[in-house]
Amino acid sequence: MRRRVPAVLAVVIALAAMTTSCTAPGTRQVVLYQSLSPTEIVPIVDGFEEYYERTTGERVRVRSFHQAGGDLRATMGLEARAESVQADIVITDISDVTALETESPGLFAPVDVPALADDAINETVREAGGVGVISGLQPYVISYNTRRVSPEEVPQSWADLLDDRWQFRIGMGDPETTNGAHVPLWFLTQYLGEEIGPPFGWEFYNRLGQLRPRTAGSHDAIQAYVNQGELDLGVLGYGTVVSAADDGNPVAAVFPEEGAAALATATAIPATSDDRDIGEIFVNWMMSPEGQAAMYEGTNYVPIRDDVPTDPPPFPIDLDLDRIAAIDSVWVAEQRVTNIDRFRRELG
Template sequence: MRKLLERTAALGLCLLSAVSAQAQTNWSELTDQAREEGSLVVYHSQLGAEHFIDFVKTFEEETGIKVELLDGRASETAERVRSESASGKGKGDLLITSDAVLMGLEAEELLQPHGDLPNLANLREGFVPTDNSIPVFVQSYGILVNTDQVAPEDYPKEWTDLLDPKWKGQIISNDPRAIGVGLASLGPLYETYGSDFLEGLAKQDITFSRNIRLEERRVAQGEFAINLAQVFSFAISEYEGLPVTLVVPGPSVPYTPMSAAVLRDADHVAAAKLFLNAYLSDQAQLLYANVGLIPVVEGVVEQADPEVRDFVGVDLMGWIGPENRGPAVAEMKRVFGE
């Protein structure tokens, strides 16, 4: 990853020449203010991901702004924001998490407008910011296949291929009966293919687990042929040399959109906005694309390493928002049991 960072240019903190003179002046003033603030506190749920740490280090080097990171589960960071706001002792400036979490915090008026960031103009079609949050990357889901057990010609080409009786007893999946990767993957499949698809999967005697990394290891060790709810980035970045491969059934894939927002009680608002703009630079987005996370900025897919380009250029199926979670979980429990 460090070699990738060395190959990239600056994070695009300066304006493009096409931006108006007034906008350049405003952005220059905000940049100066951000550097005067000198620090920034970011809450996130990326669990020590190297590509994120590399981005943060580069941001610090280019701006002189010290970034303090607080890493935790999405539910934990959201609750921290709520409790700090209620106590009047807010520490965080910026939150990076799933759209579902930010939608809840936005409804509770715990976010503030990000304003007109220059790099918002580069967002891909379909990625639309709200007044208080901006899309930053997408986590998508395929399947992990044990290559010692499954020949390439037998890889599932469509999601419905998983209903073939030959896979009975050969599939493990993160549990979709609770909020997590399993629901994020199977929820959109249910909405796309209906209850008949879930009932077909139920006949396959799927083993459910609530440990994502253990599910992957059990496939790598040959205990199962397929992991059904496989995060793209984990398979691409962490299993080189093992008898597994990421397979992306067609015609599209489930996903979880991730966004970022300035917190209502932020002390370092200008620094937070500068960070957000840098997050949408080509170079920052390329760090994400090259580990299998889908970029939200135009032209980055085409710049990604050849071995990941097809994965990050896939068509997206859908995602489970807060309003759909309850019905989806209920259907999973009905089909697969409590």
């Protein structure tokens, strides 16, 4: 424990420095912990600050503190054990929110979310329940390099990834360092393992391991390999592929015929926050058309509402929201360590 407290204090010092910059008198301040990215969060922060002033007549300053998902979970875990949680609002993977609440019961406060009753919100999101409210969906799809993979070769199913032609040519995130890697892992081993059976289940990863896929500590790195043609295929988030294609890279994506699971980004409010009233406004705004438009602008995530305008994707894809499975965040949180070890064994 002695070595953990300085880590918490380092975050406190960083936040203190962050919040001492010029702020207009009378402006309320809240601290947002988030794992999106420093650029993805900008439309969300700017949009909420404008909305809050427009609807309340008061000003609020949202101070964004960013870490990758696993790091943010570790930071909050240390703060919770030190009884020094600094965040007023948290945006991160729903499985991390679930795990943190399991480790420190009562860490997050229940939030009244009238916006969830809106019929425009995806049914999967409305029924998710648990700690935190899902505010973004990142379906995991098969990304491919259009110069290296001919139209006839493009995989149409997850099972097609097991073809020998893809030996040394597939990339995916490492579940130890990339939260998103647990999404296809759950879908391929648990969901499809039960719904379809072989070749799915853990034997899928065993067979995949024989093809020697490349893993990396971030999905951005895998997408970069696909962009450059160092890899032909990648198991990646839809928004990541869209952004790469928008930047002019020769990439596209397939929504496999078996469907997919999505990284569910959740918004939660720590129980110790003195600004839970602002937090509740923030959560409900995130569920609104305006909030979802800001999330889409920053991340290219699939909106959780069906009334939010989106741009046509830069490549043809049949993105069927009815075939996006609701990930079992409790299973992911409880089995995290076991699954990382099993992943290592199966992939050799």
